[in-house]
Amino acid sequence: xxxxLAGGVGAARFxxxxxxxxxxxxxxxxxxxxxxxxxxxxxxxxxxxxVTYTLAGEHNAELGWGLAGETWTVMAALxxxxxxxxxxxxxxxxxxxxxxxxxxxxxxxLSTVTAEIARAFGVEVRLLPMSDDPVRTRxxxxxxxxxxxxxxxxxxxxxxxxxxxxxxxxxxxxxxPGVLEALEEADAVVIAxxxxxxxxxxILALEPVSAVLARRRACVVAIxxxxxxxxxxxPAARLLAELTGDSxxxxxxxxxxxxxxxxxxxxxxxxxxxxxxxxGLRPVVAETVMGAPGVAAGLARAALDAVGVxxxx
Amino acid sequence: xxxxLAGGVGAARFxxxxxxxxxxxxxxxxxxxxxxxxxxxxxxxxxxxxVTYTLAGEHNAELGWGLAGETWTVMAALxxxxxxxxxxxxxxxxxxxxxxxxxxxxxxxLSTVTAEIARAFGVEVRLLPMSDDPVRTRxxxxxxxxxxxxxxxxxxxxxxxxxxxxxxxxxxxxxxPGVLEALEEADAVVIAxxxxxxxxxxILALEPVSAVLARRRACVVAIxxxxxxxxxxxPAARLLAELTGDSxxxxxxxxxxxxxxxxxxxxxxxxxxxxxxxxGLRPVVAETVMGAPGVAAGLARAALDAVGVxxxx
Numbered sequence: 001x002x003x004x005l006a007g008g009v010g011a012a013r014f015x016x017x018x019x020x021x022x023x024x025x026x027x028x029x030x031x032x033x034x035x036x037x038x039x040x041x042x043x044x045x046x047x048x049x050x051v052t053y054t055l056a057g058e059h060n061a062e063l064g065w066g067l068a069g070e071t072w073t074v075m076a077a078l079x080x081x082x083x084x085x086x087x088x089x090x091x092x093x094x095x096x097x098x099x100x101x102x103x104x105x106x107x108x109x110l111s112t113v114t115a116e117i118a119r120a121f122g123v124e125v126r127l128l129p130m131s132d133d134p135v136r137t138r139x140x141x142x143x144x145x146x147x148x149x150x151x152x153x154x155x156x157x158x159x160x161x162x163x164x165x166x167x168x169x170x171x172x173x174x175x176x177p178g179v180l181e182a183l184e185e186a187d188a189v190v191i192a193x194x195x196x197x198x199x200x201x202x203i204l205a206l207e208p209v210s211a212v213l214a215r216r217r218a219c220v221v222a223i224x225x226x227x228x229x230x231x232x233x234x235p236a237a238r239l240l241a242e243l244t245g246d247s248x249x250x251x252x253x254x255x256x257x258x259x260x261x262x263x264x265x266x267x268x269x270x271x272x273x274x275x276x277x278x279x280g281l282r283p284v285v286a287e288t289v290m291g292a293p294g295v296a297a298g299l300a301r302a303a304l305d306a307v308g309v310x311x312x313x
Numbered sequence: 314x315x316x317x318l319a320g321g322v323g324a325a326r327f328x329x330x331x332x333x334x335x336x337x338x339x340x341x342x343x344x345x346x347x348x349x350x351x352x353x354x355x356x357x358x359x360x361x362x363x364v365t366y367t368l369a370g371e372h373n374a375e376l377g378w379g380l381a382g383e384t385w386t387v388m389a390a391l392x393x394x395x396x397x398x399x400x401x402x403x404x405x406x407x408x409x410x411x412x413x414x415x416x417x418x419x420x421x422x423l424s425t426v427t428a429e430i431a432r433a434f435g436v437e438v439r440l441l442p443m444s445d446d447p448v449r450t451r452x453x454x455x456x457x458x459x460x461x462x463x464x465x466x467x468x469x470x471x472x473x474x475x476x477x478x479x480x481x482x483x484x485x486x487x488x489x490p491g492v493l494e495a496l497e498e499a500d501a502v503v504i505a506x507x508x509x510x511x512x513x514x515x516i517l518a519l520e521p522v523s524a525v526l527a528r529r530r531a532c533v534v535a536i537x538x539x540x541x542x543x544x545x546x547x548p549a550a551r552l553l554a555e556l557t558g559d560s561x562x563x564x565x566x567x568x569x570x571x572x573x574x575x576x577x578x579x580x581x582x583x584x585x586x587x588x589x590x591x592x593g594l595r596p597v598v599a600e601t602v603m604g605a606p607g608v609a610a611g612l613a614r615a616a617l618d619a620v621g622v623x624x625x626x
Contacts, residue, residue, distance in 0.1 A: 041354055041414030071386050077408030081433045083415060091404055095390030101354030102396060120394045 002304065003186035006031045007199025008047045009064060009233055010225050010290075011192035012054035015125060017296020018190075019055070021304070021311040024124035028182040030175075030209075032194070033110070033129045034137035034167055034202030037150045039087050040078070042097040043104055046150070047199065048114055048129060049096055056121035060090075064233065067092045086155045111176040128182065130203045133173035137198050140164045142242075149198060158235035162242050165197055170205035183212045188309045190300075191222035193288060195236040196255050197243065204259065213259035221262040221306045222281075223299065224249040227289060228268045250275050257281055262306035264288065264299070282306060315617065316341045316499035320512025321348070321360045322377060322546055323538050323603075324505035325367035328438060330609020331503075332368070334617070334624040337437035341495040343488075343522075345507070346423070346442045347450035347480055347515030350463045352400050353391070355410040356417055359463070360512065361427055361442060362409055369434035373403075377546070380405045399468045424489040441495070443516045446486035450511050453477045455555075462511060471548035475555050478510055483518035496525045501622040503613075504535035506601060508549040509568050510556060517572065526572035534575040534619045535594075536612065537562040540602060541581045563588050570594055575619035577601065577612070595619060 002022055004015060006029045015029055032047045046065070053059040053067055060066045070090030079085050089097065096117060103113040109132040118127045137149040142161035152158055183189055194200050204210050213220050226249045231237045241247040244254075249269045253276045256263065263281040265272055266288040273283035286302035287295050301311050315335055317328060319342045328342055345360045359378070366372040366380055373379045383403030392398050402410065409430060416426040422445040431440045450462040455474035465471055496502055507513050517523050526533050539562045544550045554560035557567075562582045566589045569576065576594040578585055579601040586596035599615035600608050614624050 038418065039415065040411035041356070041418045042411070043354070071384075071404075073384050073386060073404035074408050074411070077405040078411060081408060081412040081430065083408075083412045091384075091386035092390040094407070095387050095394060095396075098353035098355070098387070098391060099394040099396045102352065105351065105354045117394065 001026050001028060001182070001186050002309070003028045003030060003182045003189045005189070005191045005194075005200055005203050006047065006051055007192065007194025008032075008035070008050040009054075011047070011194045011199070012051045012059070013290040013296050014190070014192045014223065014299065015051060016054055017290065017298070018300040019125060020297040021300050024055075025126075027125045028128060028178070028186070029125055030128050030130050030179050030182065030203060031114075032199045032202050033131060034135050034198065035149045035153070036134070036136070037087075037148060039089070039150075040083065041101070042094075043101045044087075044097050045100065045110070045114075045129065048117075048127065049093070051127060052118055052121050052123055055123045055125055058121065066090045087150060109176070111178070126178075126182075128176050128178050130176060130179060130206060130209070131173040132176045133169060135167050135169040135173045135202050135205070137202055138166050138168050139198075140166075153235070158238065162239060165201065165239070165243065167202045167205040170202065171207075173206060175206050175208055180208055180212055183209065183216070186219065188304050188307045189213060189216065189220045190303050191220065191256060191260060193223040193225040195225060195231070195234055195239070196252050197236065197239045210259055217259060218261045219307050220260040221264065221284075221303045222252070222256040222260040223264040223288060223303055224252050224266060224269070226252050226269075227266040232289060248272065250279070253279050253281050262303075264303050264306060314339050314341065314495070314499050315622070316343060316495045316502045318502070318504045318507075318513055318516050319344045319360065319364055320505065320507025321345075321363040322367075324360075324507045324512070325364045325372070326603045326609050327503070327505045327536065327612065328364060329367055330603065330611070331613040332438060333610040334613050337368075338439075340438045341441060341491070341499070342438055343441050343443050343492050343495065343516060345512050345515050346444060347448050347511065348462045348466070349447070349449070350400075350461060352402070352463075353396065354414070355407075356414045357400075357410050358413065358423070358427075358442065361430075361440065362406070364440060365431055365434050365436055368436045368438055371434065379403045400463060422489070424491070439491075439495075441491050442489050443492060443519060443522070444486040445489045446482060448480050448482040448486045448515050448518070450515055451479050451481050452511075453479075466548070471551065475552055478514065478552070478556065480515045480518040483515065484520075486519060488519050488521055493521055493525055496522065496529070499532065501617050501620045502526060502529065502533045503616050504533065504569060504573060506536040506538040508538060508544070508547055508552070509565050510549065510552045523572060530572060531574045532620050533573040534577060534597075534616045535565070535569040535573040536577040536601060536616055537565045537579060537582070539565050539582075540579040545602060561585065563592070566592050566594050577616050577619060
């Protein structure tokens with residue numbers, strides 16, 4: 001069994017490659033919920049949805065979020081009502097949020113609802129929210145106020161400087177049922193190429209999760225989302241630079257050095273392998289830019305190989 | 314100023330006629346919220362929406378509820394997720410519920426949100442929910458369980474016998490801001506041709522509302538929703554028969570005798586005028602079936618005339 005710590009798009013692409021080389025039913029994804037938000041009274045879990053839609057093959061590749069073939073009737077009607085519409089919700093996507101919100105209101109935990117949605121989408125990978133309890137990523141902007149993640153990411157288009165990041169609720173939140181068991185029993189744990197600060201950060205902020213990974217460090221491999229000092233998508237490089245002064249893949253490796261024993265670097269960063277090794281992580285160089293077909297599967301194979309797990313296909 | 318106690322479709326049609334004979338801005342509608350429900354985490358106010366959509370000229374005349382030109386993309390996606398879909402929600406209609414739920418979650422009272430939605434739809438009539446506090450109509454079925462209104466009305470299609478009706482929360486609920494003032498100051502108060510048990514019943518269950526109407530009884534005129542022992546739509550006749558043994562217009566007049574001084578009967582029930590008079594209500598006979606153009610306006614004129622209010626046009 002393979003466990004994967006996952007954020008949004010990068011993790012979803014990696015998981016889609018992983019299930020080409022191992023059986024989908026042997027994969028457990030532990031997904032960030034620090035980005036979760038409430039909008040129009042709805043509980044929205046962007047990373048869970050991105051992973052679900054991608055593994056179902058129904059993600060909107062042009063937009064980079066939401067569902068393929070989406071329509072926008074409800075959004076247009078909300079605009080007319082004067083509701084805030086900076087967070088775009090497609091009609092089909094909305095059904096997911098309505099279903100989730102309704103089930104949560106009935107008392108079902110997020111992990112149960114997540115499994116129900118995954119099943120309806122025909123997703124065989126076992127998807128677990130990192131926690132059934134609320135953890136909310138909050139960013140203190142350099143010029144003052146603290147904002148919630150979606151405000152930073154979507155409304156402000158992450159084009160503002162950040163002074164600090166915290167994960168409200170992380171201290172009290174318990175890992176969702178199945179999370180610690182999966183991390184304990186996995187043959188390999190992969191930290192997907194997601195934003196180390198705001199996607200993987202909230203998961204590692206759960207102390208029992210960090211503790212089990214630190215103990216099983218030899219089985220944990222992290223994949224750099226940074227290639228040649230830049231992120232393919234999103235604010236990973238900018239946030240790393242603002243918070244640590246370094247936006248290289250080495251900065252990512254440093255962040256993971258307590259919980260991962262191996263680290264996959266992009267070929268363009270091969271020169272950093274020695275410095276990663278010096279941090280105590282076994283460096284592995286691979287193609288990490290999952291644009292062309294086959295790259296994600298190859299990356300999954302390389303990552304598993306780095307912790308001694310052979311792939312079946 | 315004219316105040317109207319309103320349920321759903323019948324009241325909405327009456328109001329559309331009323332604004333042909335008096336200025337819309339001089340009309341205050343006090344609308345039943347006993348039918349309000351939560352579905353998929355959304356706060357749904359069916360009677361407020363029916364009145365809003367109808368006065369905006371955007372109601373779906375074929376369906377008898379919802380918006381004209383509606384689409385059903387979200388519903389289809391919800392069906393796929395296995396969500397209960399017996400309560401149909403169109404895409405545009407959903408935006409109203411999302412807006413309302415979002416604003417209520419922000420702490421806005423229902424009366425404020427109702428005014429915002431009415432303004433966005435260009436409705437000039439002042440729409441007031443009967444209360445900002447929750448009142449929920451619950452029906453005890455003859456064969457056992459107690460169900461909430463929408464379960465009875467939509468899911469069971471009101472094709473089941475009812476033993477009793479109650480309005481949970483009515484004792485603690487306060488009339489919404491503006492309701493008592495409107496009823497105090499109105500030149501006439503019209504009880505619209507809505508279901509007397511489950512549409513007008515919840516409004517009258519607010520003790521301060523009944524009290525002011527009883528005091529101002531001479532200015533209050535009720536319109537029978539029953540024509541020749543049957544309701545044009547919905548379970549009014551059946552409920553009256555089950556709860557009182559009588560489903561005639563006279564049974565409606567009896568229900569309103571403490572709060573109304575005049576009563577509009579349909580022409581087909583002209584023979585009951587004497588019995589209505591004997592109950593202490595001044596009977597007025599008029600065409601009440603608001604199918605053909607002009608009937609609703611004529612009915613509004615007749616109702617206002619019954620309490621001595623001349624119409625301006």
